[in-house]
Amino acid sequence: xxxxxxxxRHLWHPYSSMREPGPVHEVAAAEGVWLELADGVRMxxxxxxxxxxxxxxxHPRLVEAMQAQLDRLPHVMFGGLTxxxxxxLARRLVAMLPVGLDRIFYSDSGSVAVEVALKMAVQAQLxxxxxxxxxxxxxxGGYYGDTxxxxxxxxxxxxxxAHFGAALQVQHFVPRPPIPFGAEWDExxxxxxxGAVEALFxxxxxxxxxxxxxxxxxxxxxxxxxxxxxxxxxxxxxxRHGVLLIFDEIATGFGRTGxxxxxxxxxxxxxxxxxxxxxxxxxxxxxxxxxxxxxxxAISDGPAPVLMHGPTFMGNPLACAxxxxxxxxxxxxxxxxxxxxxxxxxxxxxxxxxGLPGVRDVRVxxxxxxxxxxxxxxxxxxxxxxxxxxxxxxxxxxxxYCMPPFVAAPDEVARICxxxxxxxGWP
Ligand SMILES: *Cc1c(COP(=O)(O)O)cnc(C)c1O
Numbered sequence: 001x002x003x004x005x006x007x008x009r010h011l012w013h014p015y016s017s018m019r020e021p022g023p024v025h026e027v028a029a030a031e032g033v034w035l036e037l038a039d040g041v042r043m044x045x046x047x048x049x050x051x052x053x054x055x056x057x058x059h060p061r062l063v064e065a066m067q068a069q070l071d072r073l074p075h076v077m078f079g080g081l082t083x084x085x086x087x088x089l090a091r092r093l094v095a096m097l098p099v100g101l102d103r104i105f106y107s108d109s110g111s112v113a114v115e116v117a118l119k120m121a122v123q124a125q126l127x128x129x130x131x132x133x134x135x136x137x138x139x140x141g142g143y144y145g146d147t148x149x150x151x152x153x154x155x156x157x158x159x160x161x162a163h164f165g166a167a168l169q170v171q172h173f174v175p176r177p178p179i180p181f182g183a184e185w186d187e188x189x190x191x192x193x194x195g196a197v198e199a200l201f202x203x204x205x206x207x208x209x210x211x212x213x214x215x216x217x218x219x220x221x222x223x224x225x226x227x228x229x230x231x232x233x234x235x236x237x238x239x240r241h242g243v244l245l246i247f248d249e250i251a252t253g254f255g256r257t258g259x260x261x262x263x264x265x266x267x268x269x270x271x272x273x274x275x276x277x278x279x280x281x282x283x284x285x286x287x288x289x290x291x292x293x294x295x296x297x298a299i300s301d302g303p304a305p306v307l308m309h310g311p312t313f314m315g316n317p318l319a320c321a322x323x324x325x326x327x328x329x330x331x332x333x334x335x336x337x338x339x340x341x342x343x344x345x346x347x348x349x350x351x352x353x354x355g356l357p358g359v360r361d362v363r364v365x366x367x368x369x370x371x372x373x374x375x376x377x378x379x380x381x382x383x384x385x386x387x388x389x390x391x392x393x394x395x396x397x398x399x400x401y402c403m404p405p406f407v408a409a410p411d412e413v414a415r416i417c418x419x420x421x422x423x424x425g426w427p
Contacts, residue, residue: 003038023383030057033405033412035392043392046402046416050394051219051251053282055329056405062281065325069318078106078315085320092327093290096260098269103296105289105307106315110250110276111145113287114212116309117272118149120291120299121210121244123308124271127301130242133209137200137243139193141176142214143221144248153212155221158397172208174200177226181216181365185229194233205241210272212246216262216365219251223370223399225363228266235268244295250276250287254326255335256403258343258366271295281326286319338406342367345410346402349417353424360398369417370401371424382423391419400424 008021016022026038033056035043048054055062073083086106094102105120107113118136125133136153143159144150151160152169161168174196179186189195201208215231218224238245247270252262256278259265263273272295276287291299299307329335346369353371354362361372377395386392393402393416400423402416 023380025383025387032056032058033408037387041387041390043386043390044404044408044412044416045392046404046419047392047394048278048403048405049282051256051277051403052280054254054256054278054335054406055281055326056407057282059281059329059407061329062283062322062325066283066318066322069321073317075313075316075318077312079310082315083317083320085317085324086315088324089320089327092324092331093275093288096327096331097273097290098263100292100294101269101273101290103291103293105291105309106320107287107289107309107311108313108316109145109285110274110287111147111150112311113250113274113276113289114144114150114248115147116289116307117212117246117248117274118210119309120272120289120295120307121246123302124244124291124295124298125209126303127298127305128242130209132207133242135172135204135207135209137172137174137204137208137211139176139213139218140173141218141222141224142212142248143219144212144214145250158221172200172204176218176222176224177230179227179230180363181225181227183227185227189233192227192233193230194237197234197237201237201241201243205243208241208243210244210246211238212248214248214252214262215268216265217252217257217368220396223363223368223372223401225365225368228268231263231266231268235270244271246270246272246274248274250274254278254330255339255406256366256368258339260330279326280319280323281329283322283326284316284319286316286323335406338408339367341410342404342406342408342413345413346417349414350420353421356421356425358426359424367406368401368403369420370399371420373398373400373424377423378426381426385419385423389415389419389422391416393419393423395423 028038029036033044035045138153141155144153178193186192253275271292273290280286346364350362353359358374363370
């Protein structure tokens, strides 16, 4: 059987059906912004392979770091053992994160990093004498991963609640932050969204361990950019009601939104932070959950003073080594001008979509561009069009979006925009 036929028969792809699988292209190689298909056709990876390949594919520095590590120590268990790549990565993270966020737990994917954050919150509340705080809250429109607890906090409409019936726990939700990024802030809690948080906490805070949210940019739950002041208000309310604040920067971290972390735009520091995706420059699945000293101390004060999690591949040396190289690239600073350039290119290139009848909104922030359409985008048609246009896009629902690798040149950004505008113009 040819590869594509065998794949169709035996492999699930993300969110897909075995009976009627969607079409797939076979990728043979990747370099910089380019994906090369098995038949030689090339496409720009406008998705950075789902936010991960921020420096482009196979960046020489990342390849070199991983190869060097491969020759020494590809893997070793982390229980009772440590190694230079794990310590080196921790040093870099502590140096780049806000003061106070410096207790790090490594895991193998973003969803697991979120699970660990939620566990930390419950264990810390136990240590603080708050055994009744076992529930969680979030804003609608969020996305935190596909494992059970993370999934229960994803947007209850666009997320996965409908697929699992009563098996999926119901959590507490407030409306998504209503004031868009760039709009004028409104102090009225009834209009800025904080009134709903206040009302929720007034009734339920005694049972809520933590509030989780993606700062400034909600990703896969709706590609929504909101006013950073909402986060400052949320921080105040969490403190007042004893709720731990968890930021999920798995998509937004490491420069994507124009600042190193999206939370910098709000000047707010969470109690717990989740990192992943671009952490390794897209080379390996890897993630980190970072807690404040206060959270770490509270966990240690608990009835069982250890944090109860420990994945087999925790702190994998290959992943840590390549993450160190990726953070070193960021530290050199070229990303700032690159992301600003992409932002300008996206703003200009996507502007023509604004006038189209099928388009509801166009928004750009950092190296993220979104066209929100009136009707769901025809995914099957887009899939074929990507190959023809040489631009790889993966829309969902009414959201046609891109987040190109930071190394994308102006003409490549223009080409991505042209493809998106063309799709948005389809009848
Ligand atoms: C992708 C993503 C996750 C889940 O990460 P995985 O590595 O896919 O498990 C969690 N939160 C956010 C904001 C994400 O974008």
